[in-house]
Amino acid sequence: MERVHELPYLEITPFTADHCLKCNVCTQACPVAAVTPLFPGPKTVGPQAQRFRDPDLPSPDRSLEYCSSCGICTLVCPHGVRVMEINTQAKARKVESEGLPLRNWVLGRNAWWGVLGTPFAPILNWLFDFKPFRLGLEKTMGMSRRAAFPKWAGYTFRGWWRRRKSKLRLPADAPTVVYYYGCSTNAYEPAIGKLAVKVLEHNGFRVVVPEQGCCGLPMQSNGDFKGARRFARKNITALADYAQRGIPIVGTSGSCIMALKSDYEHILGLEDDATRALAAGVWDISEFLAMLHAQGKLKTDFKPLQGVSGTIPYHAPCQLKAHGMGRPALDVLELIPGLRAVEIDADCCGIAGTYGYKAEKRQIAEDVGKHLFERVRQSGAPLAVCDTETCRWHIAQMTGVRVVHPIQLIAQSYGITTQGD
Ligand code: SF4
Ligand code: SF4
Numbered sequence: 001m002e003r004v005h006e007l008p009y010l011e012i013t014p015f016t017a018d019h020c021l022k023c024n025v026c027t028q029a030c031p032v033a034a035v036t037p038l039f040p041g042p043k044t045v046g047p048q049a050q051r052f053r054d055p056d057l058p059s060p061d062r063s064l065e066y067c068s069s070c071g072i073c074t075l076v077c078p079h080g081v082r083v084m085e086i087n088t089q090a091k092a093r094k095v096e097s098e099g100l101p102l103r104n105w106v107l108g109r110n111a112w113w114g115v116l117g118t119p120f121a122p123i124l125n126w127l128f129d130f131k132p133f134r135l136g137l138e139k140t141m142g143m144s145r146r147a148a149f150p151k152w153a154g155y156t157f158r159g160w161w162r163r164r165k166s167k168l169r170l171p172a173d174a175p176t177v178v179y180y181y182g183c184s185t186n187a188y189e190p191a192i193g194k195l196a197v198k199v200l201e202h203n204g205f206r207v208v209v210p211e212q213g214c215c216g217l218p219m220q221s222n223g224d225f226k227g228a229r230r231f232a233r234k235n236i237t238a239l240a241d242y243a244q245r246g247i248p249i250v251g252t253s254g255s256c257i258m259a260l261k262s263d264y265e266h267i268l269g270l271e272d273d274a275t276r277a278l279a280a281g282v283w284d285i286s287e288f289l290a291m292l293h294a295q296g297k298l299k300t301d302f303k304p305l306q307g308v309s310g311t312i313p314y315h316a317p318c319q320l321k322a323h324g325m326g327r328p329a330l331d332v333l334e335l336i337p338g339l340r341a342v343e344i345d346a347d348c349c350g351i352a353g354t355y356g357y358k359a360e361k362r363q364i365a366e367d368v369g370k371h372l373f374e375r376v377r378q379s380g381a382p383l384a385v386c387d388t389e390t391c392r393w394h395i396a397q398m399t400g401v402r403v404v405h406p407i408q409l410i411a412q413s414y415g416i417t418t419q420g421d
Contacts, residue, residue: 020047026073030042068350107358115183138359179209180212181209195407202299217255229270239278315384317386318348318352319388345375349369350365387406
């Protein structure tokens, strides 16, 4: 299937510190350096420090911890220096030599907590709303009491899929697409997965959902490359074969999909044919629908949305911008009659996956997103749109505005609901 955009991340040389000309463009763009003196900025911590790092010695640079791995520096560098990748590799070396703090180990294993907590959803949801419990988490584990913890749905997407699969009667000749749901959709937002499956089926696809694991990004961004590589290999084994047979793999989390598209090779260093095949075969769901539309294959029986019309704000998460695919969600949303989604002129919401869940980083996460939060509030819209889960939860918490995934509006406009199979 032809992409609307090129795949810039497939062509990039991973470690290019020597190409840095010290122009400071990255430092000017870095959202963290802009709000805290604790982080001297990507040029200093990235390519500059890299020249003095001995691969056999731990990184001496403590401020590296404050890099949120948002990737904006890599995106803006005019000389192709992979600054975020350099920083993430250096973090991993630090973890190798100093060990992984318990809090970061816990945050990296969200996939487990999502599934293990599902049978206890009502108790856990109450507990995570209980202020003394949050305070205890902050004091004992270093997790911010102010962070937007997700709610367990009480059932998993995987469980719903298993029950549903046994009842499905699909046309044998329909084109096949694989759905990659990610751990957040599995345990916290299974409705997004259900809608994604139904939208793909509405467009004539036979959806398959092979066994799969966490993308590994929460571990990777905490420097736990051992854990991240284990999950990455599981996904490569489960999914690369589909990609090699030309079957698209479509996902609803902009950050998970970026891990499969680029990070496995360019950060985790998994350089083999299967990893590259997977990278080339993975699609963000809006990118996939926009591609179908460009080919005249997308169903356009969109109806105006009940209760939502006019202009709504859209935030493209940093991880999504790194795909280098434009803003496909906007391209698809503009097909909905009476709706106009407009991108907010703000770079980062500040949460950066697990970063804003850490007590010592929480204020930075809130300060980074200030401009974005103001724009969402000022819009006066009943909701905002964003492609990545932790960004959605963070923006919703900081603004009081409901934040949805694009697929929720697309499905609603098709008349598709989460009800029934
Ligand atoms: S990493 Fe790139 S943007 Fe940053 S100082 Fe070097 S050349 Fe400039
Ligand atoms: S990844 Fe983000 S926080 Fe880290 S140095 Fe780059 S721009 Fe700054």
